[in-house]
Amino acid sequence: MKMSEGVEWTAHACVLLAALPQGTGLPAAALAEFHTLAPAYMAKHMQALARAGVVESVRGAGGGYRLARPAAEISLWDIVEAIEGSAPAFRCTEIRKDGPCAAPAGSFHRPCEIHSAFSRAETAWRAELKAVTLSDIAAMVASKMTAQRRADMAAWLAGKLG
Template sequence: MKLSEGVEAAIHSAAMLAGVEGGATMPASALAEAFGLSPSYLLKHLQALTAARILESVPGPSGGYRLARVPEKISLLDIVLAVEGPRPAFRCGEIRRNSPARIDASAYVQPCGINAAMLRAERAYRAALAAEKLSDIVTEFMADADSRVVHAACAFAAQHARPQKSASRS
Protein backbone atom coordinates (compact mmCIF):
# COMPACT_ATOMS: atom_id res chain seq x y z
CA MET A 1 0.00 0.00 0.00
CA LYS A 2 1.30 3.41 -0.88
CA LEU A 3 0.08 6.50 0.92
CA SER A 4 0.49 9.91 -0.67
CA GLU A 5 3.27 12.26 0.36
CA GLY A 6 0.52 14.43 1.77
CA VAL A 7 0.10 11.98 4.64
CA GLU A 8 3.72 12.47 5.66
CA ALA A 9 3.38 16.25 5.38
CA ALA A 10 0.17 16.21 7.42
CA ILE A 11 1.63 14.06 10.21
CA HIS A 12 4.79 16.16 10.44
CA SER A 13 2.75 19.36 10.50
CA ALA A 14 0.44 18.05 13.22
CA ALA A 15 3.45 16.87 15.24
CA MET A 16 5.08 20.31 14.99
CA LEU A 17 1.82 21.99 16.00
CA ALA A 18 1.67 19.66 19.01
CA GLY A 19 4.77 21.45 20.28
CA VAL A 20 3.21 24.91 20.00
CA GLU A 21 1.93 25.82 23.44
CA GLY A 22 -0.71 28.07 24.90
CA GLY A 23 -3.10 28.00 21.96
CA ALA A 24 -0.57 29.72 19.74
CA THR A 25 -0.78 29.17 16.01
CA MET A 26 1.75 28.71 13.28
CA PRO A 27 1.30 30.02 9.74
CA ALA A 28 1.08 27.55 6.87
CA SER A 29 4.08 29.24 5.27
CA ALA A 30 6.23 28.44 8.31
CA LEU A 31 5.10 24.81 8.34
CA ALA A 32 5.91 24.55 4.63
CA GLU A 33 9.33 26.10 5.24
CA ALA A 34 10.03 23.69 8.12
CA PHE A 35 9.67 20.71 5.81
CA GLY A 36 10.83 22.19 2.51
CA LEU A 37 7.38 21.94 0.95
CA SER A 38 5.49 24.18 -1.41
CA PRO A 39 3.10 26.34 0.64
CA SER A 40 0.24 25.73 -1.81
CA TYR A 41 0.84 21.95 -1.64
CA LEU A 42 0.85 21.92 2.15
CA LEU A 43 -2.13 24.26 2.40
CA LYS A 44 -4.31 21.67 0.66
CA HIS A 45 -3.46 19.13 3.36
CA LEU A 46 -3.82 21.61 6.21
CA GLN A 47 -7.29 22.43 4.92
CA ALA A 48 -8.15 18.72 4.88
CA LEU A 49 -6.97 18.42 8.49
CA THR A 50 -9.07 21.45 9.39
CA ALA A 51 -12.16 20.00 7.70
CA ALA A 52 -11.61 16.82 9.74
CA ARG A 53 -11.39 18.90 12.94
CA ILE A 54 -7.83 17.82 13.61
CA LEU A 55 -6.55 21.36 13.12
CA GLU A 56 -8.16 24.70 13.73
CA SER A 57 -7.57 27.62 11.39
CA VAL A 58 -7.36 31.02 13.03
CA PRO A 59 -7.91 33.86 10.55
CA GLY A 60 -6.18 37.21 10.49
CA PRO A 61 -2.68 38.60 10.14
CA SER A 62 -1.49 36.88 13.32
CA GLY A 63 -3.50 33.73 12.69
CA GLY A 64 -2.44 30.35 11.46
CA TYR A 65 -3.05 26.74 12.41
CA ARG A 66 -3.15 24.92 15.72
CA LEU A 67 -4.37 21.55 16.91
CA ALA A 68 -8.12 21.41 17.45
CA ARG A 69 -7.73 18.54 19.93
CA VAL A 70 -5.07 17.49 22.39
CA PRO A 71 -2.44 15.22 20.78
CA GLU A 72 -3.61 12.26 22.89
CA LYS A 73 -6.93 12.38 21.03
CA ILE A 74 -5.46 12.45 17.52
CA SER A 75 -4.53 9.13 15.93
CA LEU A 76 -2.55 8.47 12.80
CA LEU A 77 -5.74 6.97 11.39
CA ASP A 78 -7.49 10.32 11.89
CA ILE A 79 -4.78 12.04 9.87
CA VAL A 80 -4.60 9.38 7.15
CA LEU A 81 -8.38 9.44 6.66
CA ALA A 82 -8.39 13.24 6.53
CA VAL A 83 -5.80 13.27 3.75
CA GLU A 84 -6.60 10.07 1.84
CA GLY A 85 -10.33 9.79 2.46
CA PRO A 86 -12.30 6.96 4.01
CA ARG A 87 -12.40 4.52 1.10
CA PRO A 88 -10.43 1.28 1.49
CA ALA A 89 -7.08 1.10 -0.27
CA PHE A 90 -8.17 -2.02 -2.17
CA ARG A 91 -11.25 -1.74 -4.33
CA CYS A 92 -12.44 -4.99 -5.83
CA GLY A 93 -13.50 -4.59 -9.44
CA GLU A 94 -14.90 -8.12 -9.61
CA ILE A 95 -12.57 -8.93 -12.51
CA ARG A 96 -13.11 -12.60 -11.74
CA ARG A 97 -16.34 -12.23 -13.73
CA ASN A 98 -14.47 -11.16 -16.89
CA SER A 99 -13.58 -14.69 -17.97
CA PRO A 100 -13.88 -15.42 -21.68
CA ALA A 101 -16.17 -18.32 -20.65
CA ARG A 102 -18.88 -15.77 -19.74
CA ILE A 103 -20.24 -17.72 -16.79
CA ASP A 104 -23.62 -16.53 -15.51
CA ALA A 105 -23.56 -14.05 -12.62
CA SER A 106 -25.37 -16.60 -10.43
CA ALA A 107 -22.08 -18.52 -10.22
CA TYR A 108 -20.58 -15.65 -8.24
CA VAL A 109 -22.89 -15.51 -5.22
CA GLN A 110 -19.98 -15.98 -2.80
CA PRO A 111 -18.01 -12.81 -2.04
CA CYS A 112 -14.66 -12.58 -3.75
CA GLY A 113 -12.12 -14.27 -1.46
CA ILE A 114 -9.40 -11.84 -2.50
CA ASN A 115 -11.59 -8.87 -1.63
CA ALA A 116 -12.46 -10.42 1.75
CA ALA A 117 -8.77 -11.01 2.55
CA MET A 118 -7.82 -7.49 1.52
CA LEU A 119 -10.60 -5.98 3.64
CA ARG A 120 -9.43 -8.01 6.67
CA ALA A 121 -5.92 -6.66 6.14
CA GLU A 122 -7.30 -3.11 5.79
CA ARG A 123 -9.17 -3.44 9.10
CA ALA A 124 -5.98 -4.62 10.84
CA TYR A 125 -3.98 -1.78 9.27
CA ARG A 126 -6.55 0.80 10.33
CA ALA A 127 -6.69 -0.61 13.87
CA ALA A 128 -2.91 -0.28 14.13
CA LEU A 129 -3.05 3.33 12.89
CA ALA A 130 -5.87 4.11 15.33
CA ALA A 131 -3.69 2.87 18.19
CA GLU A 132 -0.85 5.25 17.26
CA LYS A 133 -1.46 8.63 18.89
CA LEU A 134 0.16 11.90 17.88
CA SER A 135 1.22 12.41 21.50
CA ASP A 136 3.19 9.14 21.43
CA ILE A 137 4.99 10.15 18.25
CA VAL A 138 5.98 13.49 19.75
CA THR A 139 7.09 11.87 23.02
CA GLU A 140 9.22 9.32 21.14
CA PHE A 141 10.75 12.07 19.00
CA MET A 142 11.68 14.10 22.06
CA ALA A 143 13.24 11.05 23.74
CA ASP A 144 14.92 9.31 20.80
CA ALA A 145 15.91 11.88 18.18
CA ASP A 146 19.35 13.44 18.07
CA SER A 147 19.35 16.40 20.46
CA ARG A 148 20.41 18.74 17.62
CA VAL A 149 17.29 17.81 15.67
CA VAL A 150 15.06 18.23 18.72
CA HIS A 151 16.63 21.60 19.52
CA ALA A 152 16.29 22.84 15.93
CA ALA A 153 12.63 21.75 15.70
CA CYS A 154 11.74 23.32 19.05
CA ALA A 155 13.57 26.55 18.18
CA PHE A 156 11.81 26.73 14.80
CA ALA A 157 8.41 26.20 16.41
CA ALA A 158 9.09 28.81 19.08
CA GLN A 159 10.31 31.33 16.50
CA HIS A 160 7.22 30.94 14.29
CA ALA A 161 4.53 30.49 16.96
CA ARG A 162 1.95 33.25 17.05
CA PRO A 163 0.40 33.77 20.50
CA GLN A 164 -3.41 33.97 20.54
CA LYS A 165 -5.92 35.39 22.99
CA SER A 166 -7.87 32.15 23.43
CA ALA A 167 -7.72 28.50 22.45
CA SER A 168 -10.23 25.67 22.44
CA ARG A 169 -8.38 22.35 22.34
CA SER A 170 -10.41 19.53 23.80
Protein backbone atom coordinates in the same frame (compact mmCIF):
# COMPACT_ATOMS: atom_id res chain seq x y z
CA MET B 1 -0.85 0.52 -0.83
CA LYS B 2 0.50 3.86 -1.90
CA MET B 3 -0.44 7.07 -0.14
CA SER B 4 0.21 10.57 -1.36
CA GLU B 5 3.03 12.71 -0.04
CA GLY B 6 0.34 14.82 1.59
CA VAL B 7 -0.18 12.16 4.26
CA GLU B 8 3.50 12.21 5.20
CA TRP B 9 3.69 16.00 5.10
CA THR B 10 0.62 16.58 7.23
CA ALA B 11 1.55 13.87 9.72
CA HIS B 12 4.90 15.60 10.29
CA ALA B 13 3.18 18.98 10.49
CA CYS B 14 0.73 17.67 13.08
CA VAL B 15 3.54 16.27 15.22
CA LEU B 16 5.13 19.73 15.12
CA LEU B 17 1.80 21.30 16.10
CA ALA B 18 1.60 18.88 19.02
CA ALA B 19 4.80 20.48 20.38
CA LEU B 20 3.38 24.01 20.41
CA PRO B 21 2.43 25.81 23.60
CA GLN B 22 -1.32 25.73 24.32
CA GLY B 23 -3.28 28.34 22.38
CA THR B 24 -0.67 29.01 19.69
CA GLY B 25 -0.55 28.07 16.06
CA LEU B 26 1.78 28.12 13.10
CA PRO B 27 0.96 29.37 9.61
CA ALA B 28 1.03 26.80 6.82
CA ALA B 29 4.06 28.61 5.37
CA ALA B 30 6.01 28.05 8.61
CA LEU B 31 4.97 24.38 8.69
CA ALA B 32 6.20 24.05 5.10
CA GLU B 33 9.43 25.91 5.90
CA PHE B 34 10.20 23.63 8.85
CA HIS B 35 10.28 20.62 6.52
CA THR B 36 11.40 22.47 3.34
CA LEU B 37 8.15 21.77 1.53
CA ALA B 38 6.09 23.70 -1.00
CA PRO B 39 3.99 26.24 0.95
CA ALA B 40 0.97 26.16 -1.38
CA TYR B 41 0.80 22.38 -1.30
CA MET B 42 1.13 22.35 2.50
CA ALA B 43 -1.64 24.96 2.80
CA LYS B 44 -3.94 22.85 0.63
CA HIS B 45 -3.42 19.81 2.82
CA MET B 46 -3.75 21.76 6.05
CA GLN B 47 -7.12 22.99 4.79
CA ALA B 48 -8.16 19.36 4.27
CA LEU B 49 -7.12 18.60 7.86
CA ALA B 50 -9.14 21.60 9.03
CA ARG B 51 -12.25 20.41 7.13
CA ALA B 52 -11.84 17.02 8.83
CA GLY B 53 -11.55 18.58 12.30
CA VAL B 54 -7.96 17.47 12.88
CA VAL B 55 -6.61 21.02 13.01
CA GLU B 56 -8.20 24.42 13.26
CA SER B 57 -7.20 27.68 11.67
CA VAL B 58 -6.95 30.69 13.97
CA ARG B 59 -6.51 34.30 12.91
CA GLY B 60 -4.54 36.99 14.68
CA ALA B 61 -1.62 36.93 17.08
CA GLY B 62 -0.55 33.37 17.79
CA GLY B 63 -2.69 32.34 14.85
CA GLY B 64 -2.16 29.82 12.14
CA TYR B 65 -2.91 26.14 12.43
CA ARG B 66 -3.14 24.26 15.69
CA LEU B 67 -4.51 20.89 16.67
CA ALA B 68 -8.29 20.91 17.02
CA ARG B 69 -8.18 18.49 19.94
CA PRO B 70 -5.51 16.96 22.19
CA ALA B 71 -2.74 15.04 20.41
CA ALA B 72 -3.75 11.91 22.36
CA GLU B 73 -7.14 12.05 20.61
CA ILE B 74 -5.82 12.32 17.03
CA SER B 75 -4.74 9.11 15.35
CA LEU B 76 -2.67 8.55 12.27
CA TRP B 77 -5.85 7.20 10.67
CA ASP B 78 -7.52 10.59 11.23
CA ILE B 79 -4.77 12.17 9.12
CA VAL B 80 -4.88 9.50 6.41
CA GLU B 81 -8.66 9.76 6.18
CA ALA B 82 -8.55 13.57 5.98
CA ILE B 83 -6.05 13.53 3.12
CA GLU B 84 -6.89 10.32 1.23
CA GLY B 85 -10.53 9.75 2.15
CA SER B 86 -12.09 6.64 3.62
CA ALA B 87 -12.74 4.60 0.47
CA PRO B 88 -11.26 1.10 0.63
CA ALA B 89 -7.87 0.68 -1.04
CA PHE B 90 -9.03 -2.53 -2.74
CA ARG B 91 -11.99 -2.17 -5.04
CA CYS B 92 -13.43 -5.47 -6.15
CA THR B 93 -14.84 -5.35 -9.67
CA GLU B 94 -16.11 -8.94 -9.54
CA ILE B 95 -14.19 -10.08 -12.64
CA ARG B 96 -15.13 -13.69 -11.90
CA LYS B 97 -18.40 -13.13 -13.76
CA ASP B 98 -16.58 -12.36 -17.04
CA GLY B 99 -14.39 -14.27 -19.46
CA PRO B 100 -14.55 -17.58 -21.34
CA CYS B 101 -14.90 -19.69 -18.18
CA ALA B 102 -17.19 -17.40 -16.20
CA ALA B 103 -19.47 -19.17 -13.78
CA PRO B 104 -23.20 -18.59 -13.92
CA ALA B 105 -24.35 -15.54 -11.94
CA GLY B 106 -25.48 -17.38 -8.79
CA SER B 107 -22.71 -19.99 -8.62
CA PHE B 108 -20.07 -18.09 -6.68
CA HIS B 109 -20.06 -16.64 -3.21
CA ARG B 110 -19.63 -12.98 -2.41
CA PRO B 111 -17.21 -11.70 -1.45
CA CYS B 112 -14.64 -13.83 -3.21
CA GLU B 113 -11.60 -15.15 -1.37
CA ILE B 114 -9.37 -12.46 -2.85
CA HIS B 115 -11.71 -9.67 -1.78
CA SER B 116 -11.97 -11.20 1.69
CA ALA B 117 -8.18 -11.38 2.10
CA PHE B 118 -7.70 -7.76 1.04
CA SER B 119 -10.53 -6.64 3.32
CA ARG B 120 -8.97 -8.39 6.33
CA ALA B 121 -5.60 -6.80 5.56
CA GLU B 122 -7.13 -3.34 5.22
CA THR B 123 -9.08 -3.75 8.45
CA ALA B 124 -5.83 -4.62 10.26
CA TRP B 125 -3.99 -1.70 8.64
CA ARG B 126 -6.69 0.79 9.63
CA ALA B 127 -6.84 -0.60 13.17
CA GLU B 128 -3.09 -0.13 13.57
CA LEU B 129 -3.25 3.48 12.33
CA LYS B 130 -6.20 4.16 14.64
CA ALA B 131 -4.17 2.81 17.59
CA VAL B 132 -1.27 5.23 17.08
CA THR B 133 -1.86 8.82 18.19
CA LEU B 134 0.04 12.02 17.55
CA SER B 135 0.89 11.97 21.23
CA ASP B 136 2.54 8.56 20.78
CA ILE B 137 4.57 9.77 17.81
CA ALA B 138 5.54 13.05 19.51
CA ALA B 139 6.78 11.13 22.56
CA MET B 140 8.89 8.83 20.35
CA VAL B 141 10.36 11.82 18.48
CA ALA B 142 11.15 13.66 21.73
CA SER B 143 12.83 10.61 23.23
CA LYS B 144 15.25 10.41 20.28
CA MET B 145 15.94 14.14 20.03
CA THR B 146 19.40 15.36 20.98
CA ALA B 147 19.80 18.37 23.26
CA GLN B 148 21.14 20.38 20.31
CA ARG B 149 18.15 19.46 18.09
CA ARG B 150 15.78 20.35 20.93
CA ALA B 151 17.52 23.74 21.34
CA ASP B 152 17.45 24.38 17.57
CA MET B 153 13.77 23.56 17.44
CA ALA B 154 12.97 25.76 20.44
CA ALA B 155 14.86 28.67 18.88
CA TRP B 156 13.12 28.22 15.53
CA LEU B 157 9.70 28.07 17.20
CA ALA B 158 10.48 31.13 19.34
CA GLY B 159 11.24 33.06 16.16
CA LYS B 160 7.95 32.00 14.58
CA LEU B 161 5.80 32.45 17.68
CA GLY B 162 7.55 35.56 18.93
